[in-house]
Amino acid sequence: MSSEQKPILYSYWRSSCSWRVRTALALKNIDYEYKTVDLLSEEAKNQLKTINPAGKVPAYVVNGQVISESLAIIEYLDETHPDVPLLPKDPVKRAHARAIAFLVTSGIQPLHNLKVLQLLNKKEAGFGGQFAKQFIVEGLTALEVLLKEHSGKYAIGETVTIADLAIPPLIYSANRFNLDLSAYPTVNRINETLAEIPAFIAAHPDNQPDTGLNA
Amino acid sequence: MSSEQKPILYSYWRSSCSWRVRTALALKNIDYEYKTVDLLSEEAKNQLKTINPAGKVPAYVVNGQVISESLAIIEYLDETHPDVPLLPKDPVKRAHARAIAFLVTSGIQPLHNLKVLQLLNKKEAGFGGQFAKQFIVEGLTALEVLLKEHSGKYAIGETVTIADLAIPPLIYSANRFNLDLSAYPTVNRINETLAEIPAFIAAHPDNQPDTGLNA
Missing domain, CATH: 1.20.1050.10 (Glutathione S-transferase Yfyf (Class Pi); Chain A, domain 2)
Structure with a gap:
């Protein structure tokens, strides 16, 4: 994978929802670019809305597609990187x-x-x-x-x-x-x-x- | 399936979360027993906690197993009754x-x-x-x-x-x-x-x- 194609995670260090996704990415050994969003800056949040209309982190960008909502991202990662499964089989x-x-x-x-x-x-x-x-x-x-x-x-x-x-x-x-x-x-x-x-x-x-x- | 094994849905007519599950059950043509929980009665809510510890509807009981949280129930129904899929393939x-x-x-x-x-x-x-x-x-x-x-x-x-x-x-x-x-x-x-x-x-x-x- 070339560096241009590396997925991007919009995150904030203390955001619970970003944290859950970071954990899934780390468990699955997925390399990504970390982009911080300052949740206390109105300007940064408005800019984020052009990526994720809900104006929230996390947002995960893969091949130009934006996926929002922590559990939707985690289910996506689980389906596309099944080597380290995050759901039981039963x-x-x-x-x-x-x-x-x-x-x-x-x-x-x-x-x-x-x-x-x-x-x-x-x-x-x-x-x-x-x-x-x-x-x-x-x-x-x-x-x-x-x-x-x-x-x-x-x-x-x-x-x-x-x-x-x-x-x-x-x-x-x-x-x-x-x-x-x-x-x-x-x-x-x-x-x-x-x-x-x-x-x-x-x-x-x-x-x-x-x-x-x-x- | 004998009537003893019919799944049970604990529901309240106006609950948004129960409503989502009822829609999935209807789309998938799954027969179930409807048990109402009066969300305005403290006694009914305390009784519900013996089924779902969070004291919330919906709760779905199948083969004696209780599944809670509307989207967990819907994903379960989708995995076990895939004929009418509720998720795209991509x-x-x-x-x-x-x-x-x-x-x-x-x-x-x-x-x-x-x-x-x-x-x-x-x-x-x-x-x-x-x-x-x-x-x-x-x-x-x-x-x-x-x-x-x-x-x-x-x-x-x-x-x-x-x-x-x-x-x-x-x-x-x-x-x-x-x-x-x-x-x-x-x-x-x-x-x-x-x-x-x-x-x-x-x-x-x-x-x-x-x-x-x-x-």
């Missing part, structure tokens, strides 16, 4: 893996993204955090029950799946809100196991080209 | 179809679900609607651009996909908030086309066993 287990990923990406994360927090804090100082914490706690409570039922070494059995990609960014957010995580031992155990995998280390916010931007 | 088009579905299910719908509205309206009467409308408008704006680029008769080309399943519930919500939808002609056109398909009619909130509950 249809019910695939469903459980996806359900855990969706629980985080549609049930928890949207309720504490930057824009939501900004809007709620404008209504009343501190309200954003209060709102976010309630949904993170509810989500973690459900996640703990699901992981107790389905996990092995990882979220679904003994290999890393799409479900695992959602866990480190969630715990990172929970820690930013200073939540007590002692009630979620299975979530914590899996998060600690993932933290030692080189691809998860490579994808961590602390290890990106734009680490620390607006910190 | 990987990039599959990604676009999923991205549109995710844009709605993680970027728009979570920000106007019942619980979010209740919490925000408790903070200040009317704030829930104001908050919801902002994210529906932003989401519809992005959706219109994506559909202009990718749609044919339906959201992605000339056959119904997972992307289409997300559109009618979104427009139904937008109408409940009395939003002016004239700026989204492509979304409207596709929504009107879908409204004439028998499976979409069968899945509509107006045509469920629990239609009108708490209306």
Whole structure:
């Protein structure tokens, strides 16, 4: 592959959704160009809309085609680079893996993204955090029950799946809100196991080209 | 398949997420038992947690296995009943179809679900609607651009996909908030086309066993 054809990932170091995609790219050993989008700059976000109409990261550009939404990108990567599969083979287990990923990406994360927090804090100082914490706690409570039922070494059995990609960014957010995580031992155990995998280390916010931007 | 083995769908007539799954089931001609969950009853929601730990509809029970999260259920149905496919064959088009579905299910719908509205309206009467409308408008704006680029008769080309399943519930919500939808002609056109398909009619909130509950 020539360098002109290298895929591009529009990302922001602390974005949960970008982080999930970075992890999939690292697990699958896919080389890509990292383009940072400063999510605190209105100009950068408006420019991003010419790439992804929703004005959000991540956006993944491959052969001139833009793919948006973290889980759509991850499913695409899984279908086109099947050597390191991120979904189990059994249809019910695939469903459980996806359900855990969706629980985080549609049930928890949207309720504490930057824009939501900004809007709620404008209504009343501190309200954003209060709102976010309630949904993170509810989500973690459900996640703990699901992981107790389905996990092995990882979220679904003994290999890393799409479900695992959602866990480190969630715990990172929970820690930013200073939540007590002692009630979620299975979530914590899996998060600690993932933290030692080189691809998860490579994808961590602390290890990106734009680490620390607006910190 | 004996009647004992019929799958069960835990649903609520007006739930967007249940609606998407009902549409997939109808398109694929899958027979199932409909169990209503009264989302306004704390007792019913607590009981539901013994089925789906997140306490949400839909939950789909097949051979004693519970699958949660609407898009995980739909992907499962698509993998196990491939006769009426809900994803294109081309990987990039599959990604676009999923991205549109995710844009709605993680970027728009979570920000106007019942619980979010209740919490925000408790903070200040009317704030829930104001908050919801902002994210529906932003989401519809992005959706219109994506559909202009990718749609044919339906959201992605000339056959119904997972992307289409997300559109009618979104427009139904937008109408409940009395939003002016004239700026989204492509979304409207596709929504009107879908409204004439028998499976979409069968899945509509107006045509469920629990239609009108708490209306």
